[in-house]
Amino acid sequence: DPYLTPPSLRPIYDFVVVGGGTGGSVVGARLAEAGWQVLVLEAGTPPPLETTVPGLSIALYFTDTNWEYTISPQKYSNRFFLDRGGRMVQGRLVGGSSNMGGMLYARGNRRDYDLWAALGNPGWNYESVLPYFKKSEDFQGHLTPDTGFARSSYTVRRGVRSSADDWLRPALLNRPNLHVLTGATVEKIVLSQSKRAVGIQFVYGGQRLKVRVAREVVVSAGALASPKLLMLSGLGPAAHLRKHGVPVVVDLPGVGQNLQDHFNVHGLTWTVPPGALGNSNLLTAAFQYLTSMEGPFTEPLGDKTTAWVNVGSGETEWPDLQCHVLSQTPAFDFGLFTTTLLSISRQVGPPAPQGTGTRLRILLLSQKYQSYFGPILGSEGFTIECQLSRPKSRGEVTLRSNDPNDYPIVNPNFLSHPEDVNTIVKGIKFGLSIANTSALGGRFGARFHNKPLPGCEGHVFGADDYWACYARHMGTSYIHPTGTCKMGPPEDPTSVVDENLNNDSAGGLLLPQHMTLGEDSDSEHDHTLHSPRQLLREVRGVAGLRVVDASVMPTITSANTMAAVVMVAERAADLITQEWNGYSSRLHK
Numbered sequence: 001d002p003y004l005t006p007p008s009l010r011p012i013y014d015f016v017v018v019g020g021g022t023g024g025s026v027v028g029a030r031l032a033e034a035g036w037q038v039l040v041l042e043a044g045t046p047p048p049l050e051t052t053v054p055g056l057s058i059a060l061y062f063t064d065t066n067w068e069y070t071i072s073p074q075k076y077s078n079r080f081f082l083d084r085g086g087r088m089v090q091g092r093l094v095g096g097s098s099n100m101g102g103m104l105y106a107r108g109n110r111r112d113y114d115l116w117a118a119l120g121n122p123g124w125n126y127e128s129v130l131p132y133f134k135k136s137e138d139f140q141g142h143l144t145p146d147t148g149f150a151r152s153s154y155t156v157r158r159g160v161r162s163s164a165d166d167w168l169r170p171a172l173l174n175r176p177n178l179h180v181l182t183g184a185t186v187e188k189i190v191l192s193q194s195k196r197a198v199g200i201q202f203v204y205g206g207q208r209l210k211v212r213v214a215r216e217v218v219v220s221a222g223a224l225a226s227p228k229l230l231m232l233s234g235l236g237p238a239a240h241l242r243k244h245g246v247p248v249v250v251d252l253p254g255v256g257q258n259l260q261d262h263f264n265v266h267g268l269t270w271t272v273p274p275g276a277l278g279n280s281n282l283l284t285a286a287f288q289y290l291t292s293m294e295g296p297f298t299e300p301l302g303d304k305t306t307a308w309v310n311v312g313s314g315e316t317e318w319p320d321l322q323c324h325v326l327s328q329t330p331a332f333d334f335g336l337f338t339t340t341l342l343s344i345s346r347q348v349g350p351p352a353p354q355g356t357g358t359r360l361r362i363l364l365l366s367q368k369y370q371s372y373f374g375p376i377l378g379s380e381g382f383t384i385e386c387q388l389s390r391p392k393s394r395g396e397v398t399l400r401s402n403d404p405n406d407y408p409i410v411n412p413n414f415l416s417h418p419e420d421v422n423t424i425v426k427g428i429k430f431g432l433s434i435a436n437t438s439a440l441g442g443r444f445g446a447r448f449h450n451k452p453l454p455g456c457e458g459h460v461f462g463a464d465d466y467w468a469c470y471a472r473h474m475g476t477s478y479i480h481p482t483g484t485c486k487m488g489p490p491e492d493p494t495s496v497v498d499e500n501l502n503n504d505s506a507g508g509l510l511l512p513q514h515m516t517l518g519e520d521s522d523s524e525h526d527h528t529l530h531s532p533r534q535l536l537r538e539v540r541g542v543a544g545l546r547v548v549d550a551s552v553m554p555t556i557t558s559a560n561t562m563a564a565v566v567m568v569a570e571r572a573a574d575l576i577t578q579e580w581n582g583y584s585s586r587l588h589k
């Protein structure tokens with residue numbers, strides 16, 4: 001395994017990529033392909049074998065490959081979940097969230113990207129980004145119509161997960177100019193006095209180390225960790241940084257703001273007579289996978305179909321809702337794993353008294369889950385989940401402290417915009433109407449679990465108010481955090497990077513003609529190289545620093561976000577190589 005031998009680190013690289021996740025793996029591999037000396041630093045581990053089995057994806061949520069962020073207590077939602085927040089899973093391994101997620105592949109809608117361009121980001125309209133999607137696509141399924149429910153498409157090849165590691169691993173095997181160090185947690189971007197990224201400080205094996213960078217630092221730590229890293233490096237909202245004792249290098253008010261996620265409602269459940277769905281026995285399915293690489297384990301378990309619909313805005317070509325039919329209920333396992341998976345609060349009322357026996361404690365703690373799902377524990381059935389594709393609520397990621405080991409505070413501020421409540425209520429009603437069709441409910445003899453949700457008994461069951469209450473209780477993150485280092489024009493004070501994903505605000509004024517050595521007064525960083533574009537930068541920004549991950553999206557796409565991140569990284573690699581075009585690495589091979 002190429003990841004098992006730690007590289008002998010060089011003191012300086014052309015590019016250092018922070019985070020070997022989805023964006024980082026793709027951009028790191030492409031920069032290495034272009035001949036640069038590249039170092040990718042990943043906090044997590046090489047991908048464990050289980051990542052290759054699509055049917056085991058949810059099992060990974062319970063392991064160390066997950067950072068296990070938590071959502072801060074929500075004012076308008078998450079009432080059924082632990083501390084009115086719950087967990088937010090994020091990948092902590094090579095390949096990042098693409099290597100532990102649900103593998104559903106969807107580009108999103110062309111209008112998502114046309115909107116990015118309209119918001120002041122030339123080159124990001126759909127026609128321009130389409131080639132970067134196609135670059136990685138190898139569709140081998142059956143084309144299904146894109147209205148109504150259709151079978152979901154997954155990044156699975158011959159029964160094995162395909163992830164961003166498919167870029168990094170071959171590059172690592174074939175290119176000695178690429179180094180990937182796992183178990184390396186980056187703490188800080190080192191900035192010179194002239195506000196240029198000149199290196200990286202990270203912890204590896206208990207030691208604090210620094211590596212220098214000749215051209216650029218590429219931050220790809222994901223939408224929760226990238227803004228944290230920028231802020232810890234002095235790039236962020238000045239008052240917030242001062243509050244936590246971080247010296248301000250550049251006041252960038254947008255860092256950590258604009259957090260967007262696909263708000264998802266759990267719990268709408270139908271039960272069916274035993275055997276009606278024809279679900280395979282897990283042991284048989286596992287045997288089938290091991291012997292022939294076929295069967296249910298070739299896909300994420302349970303998640304079968306997707307629909308995109310417009311229920312609110314009337315723009316029929318641009319969905320505001322995405323729905324899935326899952327072939328299990330949240331009660332199928334008697335709450336054994338589901339309660340943790342969904343972070344459904346197990347506790348209601350006062351904590352169990354000290355000294356209570358373990359069994360009794362679990363019974364008491366599970367009361368909230370029991371109070372709703374109790375009557376259908378262990379039943380067969382299905383769930384319909386709908387998400388807001390284009391939420392209007394905006395949240396934020398802020399520092400908890402200036403300690404790099406502390407997780408940031410993640411506040412998605414779900415349902416803070418009233419239109420989101422209206423849309424999700426319509427979405428729930430859409431889900432109910434789908435289940436009532438003869439093709440679904442009728443065919444399987446399905447019965448809706450119509451127990452009033454604890455906490456919503458005060459509303460007339462089935463009225464819009466009831467469903468709004470239901471959404472405020474059962475809705476939470478669909479684990480697609482995006483937007484926290486937003487791409488936008490310099491006139492937008494909340495933008496963090498420009499359309500080149502750079503936060504050097506000069507813009508693409510010149511094509512490089514020649515390379516000069518850095519002019520930084522800080523002699524430690526004499527090796528720093530500037531492209532002419534960076535020499536022309538204004539002081540407001542930071543040179544030699546780019547962000548390439550889900551955090552640059554100005555608005556979340558109306559589909560699962562992995563494909564869009566791969567596209568962003570492919571395009572970023574082209575932008576970077578074009579900018580440095582004609583200049584091979586000056587560093588010793």
Ligand SMILES: Cc1cc2nc3c(=O)[nH]c(=O)nc-3n(C[C@H](O)[C@H](O)[C@H](O)COP(=O)(O)OP(=O)(O)OC[C@H]3O[C@@H](n4cnc5c(N)ncnc54)[C@H](O)[C@@H]3O)c2cc1C
Nearest residue numbers: 019021022023043096097101102103104186549550560562
């Ligand atoms: C559980 C789950 C299921 C999902 N399912 C789907 C799906 O089915 N389809 C879909 O399209 N999208 C899905 N998504 C969303 C999609 O995977 C993400 O939007 C996308 O992968 C994000 O890419 P990224 O590069 O921004 O971040 P990531 O892929 O998360 O990469 C960030 C990387 O940076 C590393 N890192 C963080 N901090 C540091 C540090 N300080 N030092 C060094 N390294 C660091 C992390 O360990 C990680 O490897 C899912 C996400 C999750 C979490």
